[in-house]
Amino acid sequence: MRDSRMAGQGNGKLKYVVRGVIALLVVVVMFFPVYWLVISSLKTQAEMRMAIPTLWPQSFAWDNYAEAFRVIPYARFFGNTLLMSVGLIVLQLNVALMAAYAFAKGTFWGKEVLFFLVLAAMIVPDQVTFVPVYVMMSKLGWLNTFWALIVPHGASAFGIFLLRQAFKSLNNDVLEAARVDGAGRFGMLYRILLPMAMPTVVTLGVLIFISGWNSYFWPLIMTNTNEMRVLTVGITMLRDSIAGNEAMHFHVIMAASVMAILPIVAVFASMQKHIVTAMANSTFK
Known part of the structure; x- marks a missing residue:
């Protein structure tokens, strides 16, 4: 034994x-x-062209990062990306909060059917709707502006679903007490439900930021000048600016890419526990 x-x-x-x-x-x-x-x-041009790749730079070429700023208006692209991402967070969060509150705590005819339609919107890619939206932005005179980058994505079906699940898990007794005290719908939403669902709200904000920061297709078709370009499009411009000779400038392209991913890596690393918690609590109810 x-x-x-x-x-x-x-x-x-x-x-x-x-x-x-x-x-x-x-x-x-x-x-x-x-x-x-x-x-x-961090490698030099000569080291990048070696027949046998090295797993560690022979010498650290920090000038590659400065070169990225010299070739393209990198600071401008960075600022545009940040402004677009923050705008998406503000608009999507507020729209999702109000819609989720209605679907989770409201009582009206056709609620379940409308919520099903919201979920159905999650499977529709941007490439399917970009032509009519592009025409709409053109007629409004919003092309090459932040309005075109932010407003078409003001509503997030996934965000509505995520917050609805969080609101449904909250006890209605708190809302009834607030209603007795004279709180209105916006007061109950922003002063009671929002703080109680803060982990899910923070998680959604992080996901919106990452999605906006990585967006490429939409900014590409909605902007046409350097004043409105974002980082993803700017790095493509960096590659195209040395077209036919990319192999000799991969170190600069890599430096630009590293600077582009640093903000989303920092945000995700600092907020990952909220993401895990929110996803675990978002079962379909």
Whole structure:
């Protein structure tokens, strides 16, 4: 019997080691492209052209980052991206809060059908609707403005769903007490429900920021001057500005890409616990 216990302990340790090795391999596979991006941004042009790639820069070429600012108006693109992302957060959050409040706590005819239509909108990609929206933006005179970058994405079906699930999990007794005290709908939403669902709201804000920061297709078709370009389009311009000679300037392209991903990496790393909590509480009810 003692031998059986020892064999069981040995098998348990073996399984633990195997799981650890598999987890390590998964982390390496997923992290290696990011690692390669960072070290490539610090290599010299000569080292980037070597036949045998190096896993660590022979010398750190910090000038690559300054070169990215010289080739394109990088600071302008960064500011445009930040302003667009913040605008999307403000508009989408407020629209999602009000819609989610109606679907979670309101009582009106056709609520479930309308909510189903909202969910159905999640499967429709931007490429399907961009032509009529583009025509609409053109007729309004909003092309090449922040209005065209922000307003068409003012409503998020996923955001409405996420906040609705959070609001449905909250007790109605608190709202009834607030209503007795004379609170209106906006007061109950922004002064009671919003603080109680703050982890989900923060999570949605982070997701909106990441989505806006990574957006490429929409800013590409809605803007046509450097004054309104965003980072994703700007890095493409950086690549096109050295068309036919990309291999000699990959280090500059990599440096521009590293600076572009730093904000979303920082935001996601600092808020990841809220994302996990909100997703765990967002089962369909």
